[in-house]
Amino acid sequence: MTSSPSADTVTTPTATAKALLTATHLNKTVQVGEQTLSIIKDVNVHINAGEFVVIMGKSGSGKSTLLGLLAALDYPDSGTVELAGQMLSSLDEDALAAIRQRDMGFVFQSFHLLPTLTVAENIAFPLDIARQPNPARVDELIEAVGLGHRRDSLPNQLSGGEQQRTAVARALVSHPKIVFADEPTGNLDEQNADQVMQLLLDLRQQVGSALVVVTHDPALADMADRVITMHDGQVES
Numbered sequence: 078m079t080s081s082p083s084a085d086t087v088t089t090p091t092a093t094a095k096a097l098l099t100a101t102h103l104n105k106t107v108q109v110g111e112q113t114l115s116i117i118k119d120v121n122v123h124i125n126a127g128e129f130v131v132i133m134g135k136s137g138s139g140k141s142t143l144l145g146l147l148a149a150l151d152y153p154d155s156g157t158v159e160l161a162g163q164m165l166s167s168l169d170e171d172a173l174a175a176i177r178q179r180d181m182g183f184v185f186q187s188f189h190l191l192p193t194l195t196v197a198e199n200i201a202f203p204l205d206i207a208r209q210p211n212p213a214r215v216d217e218l219i220e221a222v223g224l225g226h227r228r229d230s231l232p233n234q235l236s237g238g239e240q241q242r243t244a245v246a247r248a249l250v251s252h253p254k255i256v257f258a259d260e261p262t263g264n265l266d267e268q269n270a271d272q273v274m275q276l277l278l279d280l281r282q283q284v285g286s287a288l289v290v291v292t293h294d295p296a297l298a299d300m301a302d303r304v305i306t307m308h309d310g311q312v313e314s
């Protein structure tokens with residue numbers, strides 16, 4: 078009986094212990110001419126499985142930089158990011174690309190659709206590059222985002238709202254563990270913004286993905302499970 082954990086260890090999990098994503102002591106600097114600017118300063122963040130977290134804060138406070146670090150789109154200068162038990166900060170670019178494909182979905186303000194692919198092909202893209210084509214899942218999502226009549230259109234033939242609905246479907250098609258969205262409604266009018274956000278929230282709930290959204294929209298913050306507020310590169314407590 079010498080190696081059993083104590084009852085205390087077993088019955089008092091911490092927020093970090095059950096977190097899907099844990100970022101610890103993140104720091105990021107950028108070089109501007111001669112100057113080194115510290116833009117993320119000792120940030121600790123956790124995201125639980127299935128949780129909807131909004132990141133808010135003034136322009137320039139570090140929201141997009143933090144999102145990029147959490148999504149392993151960028152390397153921190155120091156600190157770690159762990160997703161589902163995997164230490165992302167120690168992986169090379171190929172391994173990170175595989176994790177992004179398998180476990181993450183992305184929605185960006187400027188849509189980032191592939192211009193030469195149709196709506197159906199854009200939505201299918203994450204499944205196709207993972208060599209797990211699933212036409213039934215693609216059809217299901219095209220219908221869910223109301224683009225059945227647009228399935229063979231190219232992005233430049235779509236409205237902004239239609240492009241972002243395509244991006245939302247693409248982000249969720251492969252049942253990711255976590256979806257990252259950077260100002261996903263920033264380029265849309267109010268009606269399209271509401272529609273896109275509702276689809277993003279509904280679809281990620283069906284899939285059970287966690288969702289992390291950078292936004293300036295207080296209405297969205299009201300809907301979140303938790304709000305992280307950034308101020309001058311730090312999380313406000």
Ligand SMILES: Nc1ncnc2c1ncn2[C@@H]1O[C@H](COP(=O)(O)OP(=O)(O)OP(=O)(O)O)[C@@H](O)[C@H]1O
Pocket residue numbers: 107108109116134135136137138139140141142143
């Ligand atoms: N590559 C870079 N070179 C120089 N400065 C940078 C770079 N990337 C970010 N910054 C600076 O770091 C700070 C944080 O930028 P970031 O884009 O993360 O802020 P943000 O809170 O997302 O802003 P916004 O709400 O305006 O999008 C800003 O002052 C920005 O100018």
